[in-house]
Structures are given as structure tokens and as C-alpha cells.
Amino acid sequence: MTERTLVKGNEAVCWGAVNAGLDAFFGYPITPQNEVIEWFARELPKRGKVFVQSQSENGAIMMVYGGAAAGFRVMTSTAGPGWSLMQEGMSHLAAADVPCVIVITQRGGPGQGSIRHAQMDYNNVTRGGGAGGYKNIVLAPNSVQEIHDFMQLAFHLADKYCNPVLVLSDGVIGLILEAVELKPLEFEPLPEKEWAVKGRDTHPEEMMRRFIHSSPASGKFREGYFHYGAWLEHMDQRHHQMAEAEVRSETYQAEDAELMIVAFGYVSRVCTEAINRARAEGLKVGLLRPITLWPLDSQAIREQADKGRQILVIEDNLGQLVDDVKCAVEGKTEVHFLGMLSRHMPTDGGMIMPGRVLEEIRRIL
Amino acid sequence: MSGETATKVRVTGLKRSFFVPLIGCPGCQHPIVSRTVGEVLEEMEMDGTAVVVTGIGCAAGIATLNLDTVLGSHGGAPDTATAIKRLRPECMVVTMQGDGDCIAIGAGSFIGAMTRGENITIIMSNNTNYGTTGGQTAPTTLIGQKTSTSPEGRDPLREGYPVHVAELAATFQGVAYSARGAVNTAANYQHTKKYIRNAFQKQLEGAGLSFVEVLSACPPNWRMEPTECLNWITDKMIPEFPLGEFKNSSKTG
Numbered sequence: 079m080t081e082r083t084l085v086k087g088n089e090a091v092c093w094g095a096v097n098a099g100l101d102a103f104f105g106y107p108i109t110p111q112n113e114v115i116e117w118f119a120r121e122l123p124k125r126g127k128v129f130v131q132s133q134s135e136n137g138a139i140m141m142v143y144g145g146a147a148a149g150f151r152v153m154t155s156t157a158g159p160g161w162s163l164m165q166e167g168m169s170h171l172a173a174a175d176v177p178c179v180i181v182i183t184q185r186g187g188p189g190q191g192s193i194r195h196a197q198m199d200y201n202n203v204t205r206g207g208g209a210g211g212y213k214n215i216v217l218a219p220n221s222v223q224e225i226h227d228f229m230q231l232a233f234h235l236a237d238k239y240c241n242p243v244l245v246l247s248d249g250v251i252g253l254i255l256e257a258v259e260l261k262p263l264e265f266e267p268l269p270e271k272e273w274a275v276k277g278r279d280t281h282p283e284e285m286m287r288r289f290i291h292s293s294p295a296s297g298k299f300r301e302g303y304f305h306y307g308a309w310l311e312h313m314d315q316r317h318h319q320m321a322e323a324e325v326r327s328e329t330y331q332a333e334d335a336e337l338m339i340v341a342f343g344y345v346s347r348v349c350t351e352a353i354n355r356a357r358a359e360g361l362k363v364g365l366l367r368p369i370t371l372w373p374l375d376s377q378a379i380r381e382q383a384d385k386g387r388q389i390l391v392i393e394d395n396l397g398q399l400v401d402d403v404k405c406a407v408e409g410k411t412e413v414h415f416l417g418m419l420s421r422h423m424p425t426d427g428g429m430i431m432p433g434r435v436l437e438e439i440r441r442i443l
Numbered sequence: 444m445s446g447e448t449a450t451k452v453r454v455t456g457l458k459r460s461f462f463v464p465l466i467g468c469p470g471c472q473h474p475i476v477s478r479t480v481g482e483v484l485e486e487m488e489m490d491g492t493a494v495v496v497t498g499i500g501c502a503a504g505i506a507t508l509n510l511d512t513v514l515g516s517h518g519g520a521p522d523t524a525t526a527i528k529r530l531r532p533e534c535m536v537v538t539m540q541g542d543g544d545c546i547a548i549g550a551g552s553f554i555g556a557m558t559r560g561e562n563i564t565i566i567m568s569n570n571t572n573y574g575t576t577g578g579q580t581a582p583t584t585l586i587g588q589k590t591s592t593s594p595e596g597r598d599p600l601r602e603g604y605p606v607h608v609a610e611l612a613a614t615f616q617g618v619a620y621s622a623r624g625a626v627n628t629a630a631n632y633q634h635t636k637k638y639i640r641n642a643f644q645k646q647l648e649g650a651g652l653s654f655v656e657v658l659s660a661c662p663p664n665w666r667m668e669p670t671e672c673l674n675w676i677t678d679k680m681i682p683e684f685p686l687g688e689f690k691n692s693s694k695t696g
Binding site for chain 1: 492
């Protein structure tokens with residue numbers, strides 16, 4: 079029988095990371111993810127691993143840069159305001175081709191906003207908020223089990239592409255308790271990190287140092303970028319590889335649907351409940367859930383339009399994913415939107431509830 | 444280099460760490476500071492296990508030495524070095540930063556590393572201005588000194604006072620060693636080389652953070668001939684930024 083443990087979403091981040099072979103965590107406290115940093119502070123030293131509480135999120139991400147450059151599996155965790163401070167480091171990490179995992183447990187923005195749940199960082203995580211030009215995979219779990227499993231997948235993909243990977247949680251799935259199978263997952267083997275800094279004389283080649291740098295003059299001495307254009311080509315190639323190989327989405331009750339809801343994260347769970355109720359009323363509605371927000375499964379979205387289905391985008395923000403969905407369907411079908419103004423309460427504890435989603439389904443069909 | 448002092452501390456040159464020539468404007472002293480760091484690492488047989496983390500700016504020119512190097516963000520080198528040292532304690536981890544990098548934009552990073560007493564070495568080249576970007580006011584700019592963003596000279600009522608980083612570092616319990624040197628005379632160069640060696644020794648002993656500030660000429664932005672710069676360091680900079688060791692303890696605290 080499968081053994082399951084009752085785990086909080088934020089702690090599943092930690093279990094997943096440890097099962098992925100995490101070497102070090104660097105972070106700064108911020109609500110609603112404080113269980114993450116507290117768990118690591120308690121548990122990593124016991125396991126002989128490194129934990130450092132930085133002086134800021136800017137510090138945390140630059141520590142992640144150092145740990146990643148030294149060839150270790152490293153991560154940090156934050157929420158919106160801290161994520162803002164990490165943008166500079168993110169750009170350096172992506173440009174320098176070094177892998178790491180960053181968890182963002184979304185809260186309400188903008189600015190200081192709210193410390194409660196929301197999905198207001200979609201644009202920010204999928205567009206690259208730091209100095210321009212990079213792209214990174216974003217995994218959006220919708221359960222505690224997925225948080226645990228996606229942490230492991232995130233470390234694998236980060237190492238595979240030598241690129242930061244984001245796990246986008248939120249203040250709902252981060253704080254709920256669910257029964258989880260805390261099992262290490264198997265992935266294809268990856269090459270050694272021969273590019274990592276650890277002292278010039280430790281490398282196999284005679285007197286050949288390693289140089290990690292977020293520019294074409296860089297670290298990629300190891301691959302040799304002769305000029306800016308060659309470096310851009312390398313990045314472009316990597317972006318395409320990720321976009322083609324790592325796009326993930328799933329559907330629910332899609333077979334005969336006349337209306338497809340597009341939703342991610344905790345809202346996709348809400349929508350599943352609403353779809354079950356709508357189906358009981360005979361309403362033909364299904365769910366398309368993007369699992370990677372970048373790359374977004376635009377093709378699957380476009381196919382819904384090609385089948386003549388209407389689309390309803392539901393997200394706990396003022397409209398972000400909906401713009402990408404509109405792009406994907408190329409005007410072939412109507413795209414409806416239900417956002418955080420439709421929460422059940424006007425306070426920051428308000429949520430988009432299944433009943434409200436059901437109302438919208440009835441209105442459209 | 445000649446006479447008795449030369450036998451105490453030799454200019455050994457770079458044997459293993461030379462890669463491409465260290466670059467700088469005519470009369471720039473950053474390459475001297477960088478080379479000195481490389482020389483001391485070689486003399487201590489630590490060049491093969493060293494990891495250098497640079498800031499952004501001319502002081503980052505040390506990145507052209509044949510040493511494992513991470514070119515960090517503007518100001519974030521102490522954070523990046525923190526992680527590398529924690530994960531690879533066998534490596535000699537040294538940051539090479541300018542004054543603007545270290546104590547303006549990177550002040551939080553610098554103070555964070557000193558607060559935690561990270562077992563790393565921070566070398567800060569102080570040339571009283573932002574050299575790379577064309578000579579703007581830095582926290583270290585002298586009173587009355589003209590820069591491109593203090594065209595009438597630094598006025599304390601407008602731009603405040605020069606910051607004394609080596610003295611500041613010495614106040615931290617997590618700092619085991621803090622010194623300020625210069626490379627404008629042979630004698631000063633030799634003292635500086637000794638300070639850098641002492642700093643690395645502290646790291647080897649696991650004593651805590653070690654810090655060395657080095658006064659460094661910037662002829663183009665100072666609008667002076669290289670030789671004038673050497674005198675300006677003696678006449679103007681050293682009275683404001685006295686040379687010597689400010690802390691030398693066997694363990695932090």
C-alpha cells in the first residue's frame with residue numbers, strides 16, 4: 079500500500095527539494111511562504127546541507143547564483159515583493175547558464191498588496207522581469223502532491239537546460255494540508271557539471287579555469303561565444319528546445335465540451351468542482367489546465383478554438399493569462415474572462431468559488 | 444623594487460595565473476591590485492583552489508586572471524562568495540570590488556556578509572569615483588573633489604562625507620581582519636601585499652571575514668597625469684583614508 083503523509087503545501091516544497099538532492103537553500107522570510115524557510119533552517123543542517131538566511135531577497139538570489147555556479151543544487155523561495163527584488167539576479171542566472179529553482183508562493187499585489195492568496199504574478203514569471211531577453215520554465219502545481227513532485231521535476235529541468243526553473247505556488251495550495259506520497263522520482267541521467275567553479279586545478283584540462291559570467295564574454299568560454307550574436311543564437315536555441323520539449327497541460331471532461339475553461343493553480347481545482355456541478359446539470363463544459371505557464375500550451379488552446387468551442391479563462395487576478403489565450407486562439411473563438419473581481423468577498427480573504435464559476439458557465443451556455 | 448624592503452616582499456609576478464594581460468587606462472592601479480591578489484595566491488599555493496567573485500566595474504578586471512571566476516552582479520559579490528564558500532569550504536574565496544560596488548549599491552550585501560561573519564576575503568579598490576561609467580560621485584569621493592555628478596566639488600551639505608570602509612569593517616564582530624593599503628609607492632605596495640596575505644591567512648584559519656581596502660589611482664577621471672595621481676594619493680587621499688591595520692584578531696569577535 080502506498081504510504082501517504084499529511085503535508086502542508088509549503089512543506090511539500092521542502093520535501094520535494096530534499097528528494098531532489100538539494101544542497102543548499104538561501105532565503106529571506108516573507109508571507110505566505112515562511113514555513114519553507116523555517117523548515118529548511120530546521121532540517122538542512124541535520125542533513126549536512128547548507129542553509130543561509132540572507133539580508134534580503136536580492137542577497138538570496140545572488141547566493142543562489144554562487145551556489146549554482148559552484149555546481150550545486152540550490153534554491154530560494156519567496157512571494158511577490160521578494161520576487162521583485164530577485165529580478166536582477168534572475169537575469170544574471172539565466173544569462174550565465176546556471177541552473178537553480180525558485181519557488182514563488184503568490185500573494186495579492188501589486189506593491190505591498192495583501193499577504194493572502196492570489197495569482198497576480200503570471201505575467202511577471204512568464205515574461206522575465208529582469209534585464210531583458212531571457213526565458214525560463216514555469217511549473218504551476220495545483221495540489222500539495224504536485225508541489226512535491228514538481229520540485230523534483232524543476233531541479234531536473236534546471237540542470238537539463240542550465241537555466242533557472244520557477245515553481246509557481248500560491249497562498250491557497252501553499253497553506254492547505256493534503257495526503258502526499260513523499261517519494262523520490264526517477265529522471266533521465268544528466269551530464270556532470272564540468273563547467274562549475276571549484277578551483278582551476280581541479281578541472282581535468284591542464285590550467286584551464288572556469289568563468290561564469292552573465293555576458294557573451296562568459297563562462298561560456300567553455301562553449302566559446304565569439305561575439306554577442308553567437309551568444310544570442312545559443313540562448314534562442316535553448317528557448318526553442320524548452321518550448322518544444324517541456325510544454326505541459328492536461329484536460330478534464332474535454333471530450334464533448336462546448337465550453338472550455340482555462341485555469342491554472344488553485345483556481346483549476348475550483349473549476350474542476352464547478353465543472354462537476356455543471357455536468358450534473360447537463361452542461362457540456364471542460365477544463366484545459368496549463369501545467370507549464372511558460373512554455374504555454376498555445377497549440378492545445380488553439381485546438382479548442384478550431385473545434386468551435388468557446389473559452390472561459392478564470393484566474394485570480396485582473397486579467398493576465400487571458401491575454402495569452404486570446405493570442406493563442408487568433409480570434410477564432412470568443413474568449414470570456416472571470417477574474418478576482420468575482421471573488422466571494424471583497425476582503426483579501428475572498429476567493430473565486432465554484433458557485434460563481436457555475437453561474438458563469440450557465441450564463442455562457 | 445630595490446633595497447632591503449624588496450627582499451621582505453618580492454614582486455614575484457604571475458607564473459600560473461597569467462591568462463591575458465590585465466587591462467586598465469594608462470596609470471590605472473586596478474591591474475596592480477589584481478596582480479597582487481594573484482601573486483599572493485600563487486605564493487600561498489592557493490591559486491589552484493581559489494574562486495574569485497567580482498563586482499561590476501573596472502575592479503572586475505581581475506576576471507582576466509587564469510583563476511576560477513564568477514562575475515557577479517553590481518554589489519552582490521559578497522552574497523555570491525558566501526554561497527561558494529559555504530558549499531566549497533576547501534576553496535579560497537575572494538571578492539574583488541570597487542568602492543561604489545562594495546559600499547554604495549552593495550552595502551547591504553557587504554554588511555550582511557560581515558554580520559554573518561562569512562569566512563571569505565573582500566578586496567575593495569577605492570578610487571573615489573565610479574570609474575567605469577565616467578567618473579561620477581562615489582561614497583568615497585573626497586570633500587571638494589570634482590566629479591561628473593559633483594561638478595562644483597563634493598559639498599558635504601549636498602553630497603555628504605567620504606565613508607571609511609576599513610574602519611567600518613573593523614567594528615563588526617564577524618570581521619577578523621581589516622586593513623587599508625595603497626600601491627602608489629614601493630613601500631605602500633609592500634604593506635598592501637602583506638595585508639592581502641594576512642587576509643587570506645585569516646580565511647585559511649577560518650577566523651571570519653577578512654577585508655582589505657586598497658587606494659587606487661584613476662588618472663582619466665581624476666583629470667591628472669599618472670604621476671600626479673601618485674602624489675595626490677599621498678597628499679589628499681591618505682590623510683582622509685589612513686593606511687594600516689584596523690583589526691587583526693585570531694578569531695571573530
